[in-house]
Amino acid sequence: MSTSALLPFISQAFDQMPFNRLLGLHVSHFSSEKVEVSFAWSDTLVGNPLQHILHGGVISSVLDTAGGIMAVSSALGRLTDVEPAELAARLGKMSTIDIRTDYLRPGRGESFVASAQVIRSGNKVAVCRMELHNELGVHIAVGTGTYLVG
Template identity: 50%
Template sequence: MADINYDELFEVLAEFYEHMMPFNKLIGIKMETLTLETAVVKIAMKDELVGNSHKHILHGGVIAAALDFTGGVIAQLSVIKKMKHATPEELTKRLTRMGTIDMRVDYIRPGKGEYFTVTGELLRLGNKVAVVRSVFHNDDESLIAAGTGTYLVG
């Protein structure tokens, strides 16, 4: 079996994440970095995402969604890395069955900023479940929120 062309795969995934997932399009998710080891997601502040109009801060649901999305991407990247000799069909079948089981969000500061970045780190990858820790920062690099998610991977 041929090994996966990661550059091509990451282009396809970034296109899918940004343009084929309606909710991601709505909140403006952009893939800044996508490698086997890293996913960096960026969201620009816009009026439609404000949760507190008096203070002009980001809605907590947008923060949670971005943490969950990034955690899911990290889980997918971990599965891709583990399945490096899989056929495209095997990989597609596995990735489309993945989903969030549980997630906890800790809101640290109000969501103020011009843009926000989200990164994640794999804590554990098992045969059935992955656990990922994701962090949400503003443009001043202040920690806004952190989340831990459990994802079905097998």
């Protein structure tokens, strides 16, 4: 399935998740090589009110979301001639197996972009590398995620 055909399908599933809406996430870039998920600063995302930085759970969740979208798109992108109902059934079975987040700097900024790329995609499992940067390009965190995709 082509990337352009996958985008509406994955976007619909992404937009239906209340947690993604709570964080203010939106897919800002989508290709077969890379996914970017963006969000703006919000006082509701503060982890340390004295330093005015993002909560670590927000950072990890955003990295997981970007990696999950990339893993799903890599797995579904290999499928051809599949009906939307089967795609939906497959999507419902995909999940995070493991995620590691390394916090490099405090999460300061006005807007943020999490990017993800596939390291390996097999029949059952995909592994992605994720990064989070602020609007100035400051590298805030990196992550590696393992996803059940088959």
